Amino acid sequence: MKIFQRNGSKREESVLPNANRVLAVALVPLFMFSVAACGDIFEVENPTNILDEELDDAGLATALGNTPEAAVASPFGESVAWSATTSDEGYVAGSGSFRIQLEEGFFSSENDLSAPIYDNLASARWIADDALRRLMDLVDNPNSDIRVARAHFWGGVARITLADHFEDVVYDGNPPIEPREAIEDAVAKFEEASQIAQSAGDAALAAAAMGAVARGYRSLYFEEMHHGAGENPSLFQQAATAAEQALSMDSNFIEYANYALPGSQNPVWNHLGAGPGSRYIRLDPKFGNLEDPVSGERDPRIIHGESRGPSARTGEPVFILEKYLSSGSDIPVSRADEARLIIAEYELMFGDQQKAVEMINAVRAGVNLPAFSSTDEQEITEQLRYERFAEFWFEGRHWQDMRYYEVIPQRWADANKSLGVHRRWPVSVTERDNNPAYR
Numbered sequence: 001m002k003i004f005q006r007n008g009s010k011r012e013e014s015v016l017p018n019a020n021r022v023l024a025v026a027l028v029p030l031f032m033f034s035v036a037a038c039g040d041i042f043e044v045e046n047p048t049n050i051l052d053e054e055l056d057d058a059g060l061a062t063a064l065g066n067t068p069e070a071a072v073a074s075p076f077g078e079s080v081a082w083s084a085t086t087s088d089e090g091y092v093a094g095s096g097s098f099r100i101q102l103e104e105g106f107f108s109s110e111n112d113l114s115a116p117i118y119d120n121l122a123s124a125r126w127i128a129d130d131a132l133r134r135l136m137d138l139v140d141n142p143n144s145d146i147r148v149a150r151a152h153f154w155g156g157v158a159r160i161t162l163a164d165h166f167e168d169v170v171y172d173g174n175p176p177i178e179p180r181e182a183i184e185d186a187v188a189k190f191e192e193a194s195q196i197a198q199s200a201g202d203a204a205l206a207a208a209a210m211g212a213v214a215r216g217y218r219s220l221y222f223e224e225m226h227h228g229a230g231e232n233p234s235l236f237q238q239a240a241t242a243a244e245q246a247l248s249m250d251s252n253f254i255e256y257a258n259y260a261l262p263g264s265q266n267p268v269w270n271h272l273g274a275g276p277g278s279r280y281i282r283l284d285p286k287f288g289n290l291e292d293p294v295s296g297e298r299d300p301r302i303i304h305g306e307s308r309g310p311s312a313r314t315g316e317p318v319f320i321l322e323k324y325l326s327s328g329s330d331i332p333v334s335r336a337d338e339a340r341l342i343i344a345e346y347e348l349m350f351g352d353q354q355k356a357v358e359m360i361n362a363v364r365a366g367v368n369l370p371a372f373s374s375t376d377e378q379e380i381t382e383q384l385r386y387e388r389f390a391e392f393w394f395e396g397r398h399w400q401d402m403r404y405y406e407v408i409p410q411r412w413a414d415a416n417k418s419l420g421v422h423r424r425w426p427v428s429v430t431e432r433d434n435n436p437a438y439r
Contacts, residue, residue, distance in 0.1 A: 061138045065147025068128035068154035070264070073257040075120035076161050077267035077331055080396040082113050083165060085281055086425075087399040088409045090272060093311045093318065094280045105412030107167075107423045114165070115428035121162050122431070126172065128155035144199035152196065153209050153255070156189030157333055160216060164400050167424040175437040179424065180223045187216035198249070207246045208255035208334040214242035214342045215334070222404035226422055233350050240346035243339035256330035265327035268394050272321040282311060283319040287393075293386060294364075294372050301367055301390045323394055332395050337363045341388055348380055356380055360387055 084090035085103045092099040098112040132151035139145045162169045163183045168176035194209035217239035225231045246253065259266045270277045283304055292299040307317040324331070344359035353375065360383060361371045372383050388401055402409065408421045432438040 061135060061147055064131045064135055064138070065150055067131045068124070068151045068158075069258065071124035071127040072121070072154045072158050072161075073259060073331075074264045074267065075117050075124055076157060076257050076333070076396070077259070077264075078117050079121070079161055079165050080331060080394060081267045081271040081281065082117065083396065083399040084268075084272070084394060086409070087402050088284055088286075088411065089394060089398055090281045091284055091311075091314065091316065091411060092280065093282045093313055095313060096280065099280060103411050105409060105416035105419075105423075107416075107425060109426070110429045111425065114425040115430070118162070118166055118425070118428040119430055121158055122170065125155060125158035125162065128158055143196055146197060146200040146202050146205065149193045149196035149200060149202065149205060149209070152189045152193035153205065153212070156186040156193065156209075156212060156216075157257075159183070159186035159189065160212070160219070161396070163219075164396070165425055166427055168427050170427065170431055170435060170437075173435055176427070176435075178227075180220060180228065183216050183219050183223065187213055187220070190216060203250045204253050205255065207249035207253035207336070210242050210246035210249060211253060211334045211336070211339045214239045214246060214339055217242060218342050218345070219400065219404075226404070236346045236350065240343050243342040243346075246339045247336060250336070252336050254335040255333050257333050258330050260328050266324050266329045266331060268321065268331065269324040269327055269329055272394070273324055274320060275327060278320065282316075283321055285317045285319070288317055288319055290390070292369055292390075293383065295370050299390050300369070302393060321394065337366060337391055338397075341384065341391065344384055344387075348377070348384060353377065353380060356384070360384060363387055363391060 081090075082102055085092055085099065086105070092103045101109075101111055102113060128151055132148065132155060135145070135148050135151055136142045139148060142148045159169070159182045163179035163186065166179070169179060169182040170176045190209045190212040194206045194213065197203075197206035197209060217235050221232060221235035221239065224235060265275070266273075269275050271281045272278060272283065287302050287304060288307065290299050290302045291297065303322045305320040305322055307319060309318060310316060311318050340359045340363050344356040344363075347353065347359070348356035357372060357374065357380060360380075364370070364372060364387070374380050374383070385401070385405065389398060392398060392401075401407075403421050406421055408417050
């Protein structure tokens with residue numbers, strides 16, 4: 001018998017190896033959070049403990065279906081916040097050495113900020129898979145059950161986020177795999193999620209999952225180009241095809257990582273907005289009045305407050321992020337404009353420049369910006385990259401794009417710049433110490 005204790009002080013039997021054990025006990029607290037609004041959905045004999053077999057009650061399927069998102073949302077948001085300092089979205093206002101190491105591009109050693117992201121994402125991946133396993137046994141029609149679709153989707157988000165940020169990905173104490181393999185796994189999860197969501201009649205989730213498939217294939221194109229056999233245009237073609245399919249399902253789809261107290265708060269708001277941890281990271285000053293290259297006016301997508309004076313550490317202007325206005329603000333995970341820009345990028349590189357411009361302008365029209373016009377490949381490339389930069393500002397895409405486009409952050413130390421941009425954070429010491437594959 002496996003006993004999960006709510007206060008985290010006791011677990012009779014461990015079911016997780018290595019780093020995944022760090023938050024093994026998190027399944028039930030997250031599960032409990034997901035049913036908090038459901039009233040007396042279930043009863044147990046001892047209210048301080050939940051038995052493993054009690055999670056197999058068919059009445060708990062909806063709560064189990066919400067658990068993967070609850071597990072993934074917080075470490076996903078932390079990855080968005082701290083990769084901002086690794087890239088060029090933010091800078092470190094405080095003096096903490098681990099924060100400064102991220103800003104200056106140090107990847108060679110354990111970092112007290114990136115390591116918990118790894119451990120928590122690894123645990124969230126396990127939680128999503130375990131919830132899915134239970135759901136498959138509980139529901140009557142798993143191939144058309146939206147709860148199953150969501151478990152696949154968030155399991156995919158955990159995988160691709162690990163791959164985006166870490167040099168290795170480990171499942172359940174097994175030998176590490178390369179980020180490319182984890183992205184391939186994520187694509188498979190997203191494809192499954194989309195198919196099941198379609199069968200369940202949820203076009204928005206089906207589209208968001210297919211949009212995530214497009215993102216995955218785009219990532220695989222760049223991973224293969226930089227770390228594999230070389231450029232493979234068919235991967236980008238698959239990305240564009242998936243993006244077209246997503247838009248055909250729902251032309252305005254968007255899927256969020258949701259935050260709400262007491263379960264979790266938006267980490268980007270916490271670190272860069274008005275949250276209690278916001279003294280540590282600030283917006284890079286270039287966002288102060290970032291001009292749209294077409295209109296020459298301040299880009300409306302870049303939302304922040306007025307300067308609050310200079311940083312004590314750097315002397316640079318301090319701007320408070322206002323893209324996320326509260327601890328409960330949600331972070332987009334997959335949305336239609338990303339699909340449009342993936343199509344634009346594919347067409348620019350391998351197809352029709354005019355269609356690329358049309359897709360760029362479809363995104364710009366959504367925020368009432370004037371149309372862009374050009375027949376020059378370099379100009380279109382620059383505008384496309386600007387659109388990705390402005391659209392996905394603090395949504396967890398920019399650090400990947402800097403690697404893919406081989407743009408080295410200016411704040412990196414010179415020694416780290418010389419090592420190039422194709423590096424990721426190391427897996428945690430917890431994983432390395434407990435996994436025999438690292439010995």
